Amino acid sequence: xxxxxxxxxxxxxxxxxxxxxxxxxxxxxxxxxxxxxxxxxxxxxxxxxxxxxxxxxxxxxxxxxxxxxxxxxxxxxxxxxxxxxxxxxxxxxxxxxxxxxxxxxxxxxxxxxxxxxxxxxxxxxxxxxxxxxxxxxxxxxxxxxxxxxxxxxxxxxxxxxxxxxxxxxxxxxxxxxxxxxxxxxxxxxxxxxxxxxxxxxxxxxxxxxxxxxxxxxxxxxxxxxxxxxxxxxxxxxxxxxxxxxxxxxxxxxxxxxxxxxxxxxxxxxxxxxxxxxxxxxxxxxxxxxxxxxxxxxxxxxxxxxxxxxxxxxxxxxxxxxxxxxxxxxxxxxxxxxxxxxxxxxxxxxxxxxxxxxxxxxxxxxxxxxxxxxxxxxxxxxxxxxxxxxxxxxxxxxxxxxxxxxxxxxxxxxxxxxxxxxxxxxxxxxxxxxxxxxxxxxxxxxxxxxxxxx
Amino acid sequence: xxxxxxxxxxxxxxxxxxxxxxxxxxxxxxxxxxxxxxxxxxxxxxxxxxxxxxxxxxxxxxxxxxxxxxxxxxxxxxxxxxxxxxxxxxxxxxxxxxxxxxxxxxxxxxxxxxxxxxxxxxxxxxxxxxxxxxxxxxxxxxxxxxxxxxxxxxxxxxxxxxxxxxxxxxxxxxxxxxxxxxxxxxxxxxxxxxxxxxxxxxxxxxxxxxxxxxxxxxxxxxxxxxxxxxxxxxxxxxxxxxxxxxxxxxxxxxxxxxxxxxxxxxxxxxxxxxxxxxxxxxxxxxxxxxxxxxxxxxxxxxxxxxxxxxxxxxxxxxxxx
Numbered sequence: 001x002x003x004x005x006x007x008x009x010x011x012x013x014x015x016x017x018x019x020x021x022x023x024x025x026x027x028x029x030x031x032x033x034x035x036x037x038x039x040x041x042x043x044x045x046x047x048x049x050x051x052x053x054x055x056x057x058x059x060x061x062x063x064x065x066x067x068x069x070x071x072x073x074x075x076x077x078x079x080x081x082x083x084x085x086x087x088x089x090x091x092x093x094x095x096x097x098x099x100x101x102x103x104x105x106x107x108x109x110x111x112x113x114x115x116x117x118x119x120x121x122x123x124x125x126x127x128x129x130x131x132x133x134x135x136x137x138x139x140x141x142x143x144x145x146x147x148x149x150x151x152x153x154x155x156x157x158x159x160x161x162x163x164x165x166x167x168x169x170x171x172x173x174x175x176x177x178x179x180x181x182x183x184x185x186x187x188x189x190x191x192x193x194x195x196x197x198x199x200x201x202x203x204x205x206x207x208x209x210x211x212x213x214x215x216x217x218x219x220x221x222x223x224x225x226x227x228x229x230x231x232x233x234x235x236x237x238x239x240x241x242x243x244x245x246x247x248x249x250x251x252x253x254x255x256x257x258x259x260x261x262x263x264x265x266x267x268x269x270x271x272x273x274x275x276x277x278x279x280x281x282x283x284x285x286x287x288x289x290x291x292x293x294x295x296x297x298x299x300x301x302x303x304x305x306x307x308x309x310x311x312x313x314x315x316x317x318x319x320x321x322x323x324x325x326x327x328x329x330x331x332x333x334x335x336x337x338x339x340x341x342x343x344x345x346x347x348x349x350x351x352x353x354x355x356x357x358x359x360x361x362x363x364x365x366x367x368x369x370x371x372x373x374x375x376x377x378x379x380x381x382x383x384x385x386x387x388x389x390x391x392x393x394x395x396x397x398x399x400x401x402x403x404x405x406x407x408x409x410x411x412x413x414x415x416x417x418x419x420x421x422x423x424x425x426x427x428x429x430x431x432x433x434x435x436x437x438x439x440x441x442x443x444x445x446x447x448x449x450x451x452x453x
Numbered sequence: 454x455x456x457x458x459x460x461x462x463x464x465x466x467x468x469x470x471x472x473x474x475x476x477x478x479x480x481x482x483x484x485x486x487x488x489x490x491x492x493x494x495x496x497x498x499x500x501x502x503x504x505x506x507x508x509x510x511x512x513x514x515x516x517x518x519x520x521x522x523x524x525x526x527x528x529x530x531x532x533x534x535x536x537x538x539x540x541x542x543x544x545x546x547x548x549x550x551x552x553x554x555x556x557x558x559x560x561x562x563x564x565x566x567x568x569x570x571x572x573x574x575x576x577x578x579x580x581x582x583x584x585x586x587x588x589x590x591x592x593x594x595x596x597x598x599x600x601x602x603x604x605x606x607x608x609x610x611x612x613x614x615x616x617x618x619x620x621x622x623x624x625x626x627x628x629x630x631x632x633x634x635x636x637x638x639x640x641x642x643x644x645x646x647x648x649x650x651x652x653x654x655x656x657x658x659x660x661x662x663x664x665x666x667x668x669x670x671x672x673x674x675x676x677x678x679x680x681x682x683x684x685x686x687x688x689x690x691x692x693x694x695x696x697x698x699x700x701x702x703x704x705x706x707x708x709x710x711x712x713x714x715x716x717x718x719x720x721x722x723x724x725x726x727x728x729x730x731x732x733x734x735x736x737x738x739x740x741x742x743x744x745x746x747x748x749x750x751x752x753x754x755x756x757x758x759x760x761x762x763x764x765x766x767x768x769x770x771x772x773x774x
Contacts, residue, residue, distance in 0.1 A: 333458045368466075375525070380715070
């Protein structure tokens with residue numbers, strides 16, 4: 001069984017909510033849609049207070065090459081356009097809409113019928129992906145149409161679909177692989193065609209045998225549906241965190257490693273999350289903009305009947321979802337958006353869902369409160385765990401002494417912030433906290449130097 | 454939920470702590486401790502008690518009254534040092550000599566450098582070597598195993614260790630020795646050298662619990678095997694054979710428990726191999742050509758001193774570089 005070659009850890013996968021079917025959340029009375037739901041420049045609002053909008057209608061336009069369209073997720077009246085706090089508590093422009101009914105914009109196919117015929121014109125496909133605001137849903141929310149257009153001179157050798165879902169607790173990707181497997185395969189076929197018909201591999205970790213079965217069945221069933229459907233395969237991967245890291249997945253699937261500061265396409269790889277593939281399917285085949293996604297409500301302290309996988313619409317307040325799921329458990333001290341390893345601790349529960357929202361994860365004090373830092377005993381467990389082959393014990397020492405040249409020599413800029421070092425440190429040294437800050441400084445120095453040349 | 458906790462990722466943490474690692478080392482040492490107590494009786498219990506108690510007490514007093522920082526005895530590293538020091542001494546060592554060993558181990562080798570994580574030399578070995586040089590009579594008065602069980606064993610080797618005999622009378626004097634005696638604690642020597650099986654049990658436990666990686670231990674044993682194998686093949690009358698060299702003296706105790714000490718060994722696997730080969734070669738040079746019959750302690754101390762250099766040379770293989 002394949003896996004990435006350097007480091008990695010084995011936290012308990014805790015997929016408590018894996019058997020909870022995807023439920024559709026009812027609409028709240030109000031949504032607040034952020035214009036910054038993607039990597040890159042926040043979009044520019046194109047509606048104003050008093051405008052009547054339908055679900056799926058554009059309400060903000062991209063403000064640069066790396067940016068994305070934002071659509072209304074509901075029908076109703078725009079109440080205001082202005083600053084509101086996001087999950088971190090920072091102000092960002094949100095479009096507030098009073099929900100009235102559920103009317104969708106014209107040209108959007110809301111039926112369940114599977115459309116397998118793929119448009120022949122790749123330009124048309126890319127335009128649809130762009131116009132429907134599709135961004136990567138694996139965490140980084142990078143605009144998908146940009147990622148599907150390799151720079152001149154670079155060619156994709158393999159499209160990797162990320163179904164690893166290596167973060168503990170999260171089950172949304174798992175559920176869509178079970179419940180919407182064919183649509184994901186069609187999405188893969190579309191992206192594969194755009195990339196010049198390179199092979200496509202769907203990588204899934206071994207702890208999800210049902211998903212492997214469902215995806216394999218969907219692939220073989222669609223085999224006859226057209227040329228674009230050949231050359232798609234499912235690959236079982238060993239369970240190891242961070243298998244779903246882009247660089248790690250490329251190493252696991254293709255046995256190739258992306259050079260430092262390089263891009264996956266440099267080694268012929270394009271990685272897309274399975275949820276992104278589903279969004280691509282909906283955008284291209286159904287003309288449906290990315291206004292829904294699936295998130296997991298879970299945690300050890302949450303009773304089984306309150307565990308959920310919800311299909312949500314963007315702009316729903318997190319507190320609304322939490323309440324709908326039976327409230328926040330008493331013993332929870334921290335709520336995470338995303339997985340426990342790389343997710344963000346939510347500072348503001350009134351913040352709303354965005355395209356890339358993947359979970360509301362409740363952690364107890366016993367699970368998450370860090371113990372006091374003690375002396376480094378040089379056990380080397382952090383270096384053993386680092387999937388980039390870095391030496392966190394060394395980097396943190398250099399960082400604490402602001403030794404920028406040494407930090408760069410020891411490749412701090414390659415850190416993917418997966419958290420393996422801090423997770424495995426027996427002395428509770430805040431390795432990643434320190435390294436993350438120093439990494440930002442070093443990357444600024446590298447960029448500054450490149451700009452001078 | 455009145456207050457919401459916010460902190461950077463990751464939000465989960467391993468259950469492994471410095472304390473749990475040290476506790477695992479203590480558990481891994483138990484077979485050797487039990488065997489030594491069974492075979493050496495009350496005197497060994499006294500040594501273990503004095504050694505552990507004085508190591509812990511000294512660390513407590515030094516952190517509290519001299520360094521004036523938070524006390525570190527809770528991490529159990531002083532307990533490990535205490536047990537290792539005791540296992541490195543002959544069962545007949547007087548209690549006050551044990552105490553002096555503890556003073557050197559904790560007071561000099563560990564705390565003067567800043568306590569856990571900062572010391573260059575393995576504290577227990579530093580203590581043992583200090584005693585070996587300062588009190589050679591006590592330190593080479595190897596008691597024949599005489600404890601709760603096994604009263605009349607190993608008559609051929611009264612008093613001296615197998616290595617001591619080999620040093621004095623040549624390789625032929627130990628040629629007839631039964632290796633199963635060495636596997637099962639029928640030989641003279643310091644307490645921890647009694648039973649290879651007990652030590653290997655501990656090694657298996659440490660590996661299974663992922664406390665240590667096998668590189669250092671295996672490279673020491675392999676180096677000793679190859680080095681002595683070559684000499685033995687050339688002249689079996691003068692040089693002892695590889696199995697004898699692996700099972701005798703403190704080799705296994707040193708290779709499993711002392712050379713693998715996190716703080717005083719290299720961080721990388723490659724560094725660990727270099728470190729292990731160095732220990733193996735120096736050990737055999739001392740055994741074959743040195744003045745002492747045994748060289749593991751000196752070999753580990755010498756290699757401890759080059760660990761910073763090894764760390765500087767050996768880095769992990771980085772992704773995409």
